[in-house]
Amino acid sequence: MIFRELRPAFSLVVLFTLLIGLILPGIFTGAMQAVLPWQANGSLVRQDGQVIGSALIGQNFVGVQYFIPRPSALSPAPYTQATSGASNLAPTSRALLASVQQRVTAYVQAYGPGPVPADAVTASGSGLDPDISLENALRQAPAVAKARHLPAGTVIALVQAMAHHAFLGMIGTDHVNVLKLNLALDQRPVS
């Protein structure tokens, strides 16, 4: 009984591997490369002829002259672009609580006393989160403006102009892409 099924079972595996594993991805990739080349190649951002990153993938920034992205759990360094992943620390993890406490202290030190947005002190799921919450960005804006010798209003207006908003308050959140925001910041002359 089994021998009778060998040929159809084996042939279907081979035929579908050719169709789904080679022919379809070949045609589909070719079509997408032709029609939507920017997206199909990773939404790459170029500056002075060099690829500096992807508009969709977060990268690390340090120092008050830039907006700071969320903590990233990736190793060997935060936002290592060849990898992805989360901290996977439990809600009752002592290590997590210690990191959060440390980040809260650092945040208040950098941006002054006031509320600490949750996204600023917790690691994202991908370790590559490109965004921060609008609240977090607005909280950072005055310090960034000060470091760049710009009026706070200018930087706040820039954040507001670049913010994405939740559709009908339901789909998505109010947030800003950190790389795009920092690039826009760099294009403004330091006064």
Add this chain to the structure above:
Amino acid sequence: MTIHGLLYIALLFALVLGAAFPLGRYMAAIFEGRIVWLRQVEMCFYRLAGIDAGRQMGWQSYAIALLLLSVIHFGMLYAILRLQYYLPFNPLHIAGMSPRLAFNTAASFTTNTNWQAYVPEQQISNGAQMLGLCVHMFLSAAAGIAAAAAVMRAFTGSGLKTLGNFYTDLTRITLYLLIPGALIAATLLVMAGAPQTFAQAVQLHTLQSGAQPLAIGPVAFQEAIKEFGTNGGGFFNANSAHPFENPNAWTNLLENWLLLVIGFALPIAFGHMVKDKPQGRTLMAAMAIILVLGCVGAYAAEAAGNPQQIAAGVQASGNWEGKEIRFGIPASTTFNVSATGTSTGAVDSFTDSYTPLGGAVPLFLMQLGEVTPGGVGSGFYTIIVFALLSVFVAGLMVGRTPEYLGKKVQAKEIKLAMLGVLILTFFILVGAGFSLVTPSGIASLANGGPHGLSEMLYGWTSATENNGSAFAGLSADTPLLDYGLGAAMLFGRFAFMVPVLAIAGSLAAKPKLAESAGTFPTTGTLFTFLLIGVIIILGGLQFMPADTLGPIAEHFLLYAGKSF
């Protein structure tokens, strides 16, 4: 919780259930061989493979064909993973997998589980993703749906000796449902920013962190079938949390819709097949009620946030550890709950870092046996098992002969059904329990306290129920877990599917009795809630002791300010 978050859940379910009706009708037409728009390709496949499309198979032949195809495909994936270094599309020269990891991964993808003990960016070449994993995502989904179609046919007439033809079912489901759906969804994903290229890395010159490679690949096509076929195997380690797999809130909604829609369409297809639509709607209602409750529960838990972090001065805006800003809390929790209520196992946020009760919802939905709506196909045939148990329980209570759609349910079917339910429970509890008394199992845990128990319990539940999601801190690439969970996946899939096909064969052969005054109705509110009760009591209750020691104990310790 906000009203907007609840509205998001309502919107998602409206979109899924609304689409399930026409899709279910279309799927019934596929199962009945009435869809023919790719007839040329279909016939070409049959000719090349030597398939007689008119042949009808009894349940044994159907099961043998399905098992044999799975074994062959398992062997092929094992070989691809071991030999990927020598195969094309490997620009980073990634080495072949170790035997035990290749065994685990091949078992995982053959059984539609997509448990990932490997790190894709570092351990899988583009070639192995395309020729190996991605093909399995189509065929393991199609095999599950084919088995569901076979079970449906058992109820369509009297004295049936056959359940259909496995090869034509598999071919038609792949050609007419999975491939078109995946291509449309993949195109939408590329438009939103999911890459589709044969390159595996792009060299970046980041502004502050220097030059480094960015991982990339043919993501969109695989992402589409990953959700549509309830597979869940991510192209990247971060799965659907990775911006390339899931660029924005709209793709998140699309992916969430994709991973639910076939599961909810199958009971509707069943209603069409047996020419009794209320039967299908009743099963669908039971699935939806449990899942919606789960979505709201997990959302409430995550929106409440982590009390220890709030005490440390963090704004109370929900538990954001392991979640992505662009989706938000309600969409993140709904995605993970949907992916565990189906056997998808994809994640757009990391369940290991969920609050204890937020993480308990996905765990419990898997423990219920993956019926809300479960994996494509497997969820349907599992809920049929629960429906048979429900009419049996109802029969005992009211003294009526148990019948389901005119088929007498007798000792043989009930024994096989109970065996199926108990076999899975046994594997989960004994597997997790055994692992936790071995040094190797303890060493795999990433977190201490009750959360460690939850991690191991979640792993064995996920593997046995063929889900594939994880409390991902668990180090799963060890000999114990590679072989143990690999065996659990194979066992959970096939040691359950074969008895179900046997039940279907036995019921098919029986006469279909006309409905009489003594028939217990299997439609309507009463039966819906009876079915929900049976699912929760027979499927879930035996896990209560373990769950109490894991997530529930952790919940109270969290609020008592304890950490580990």
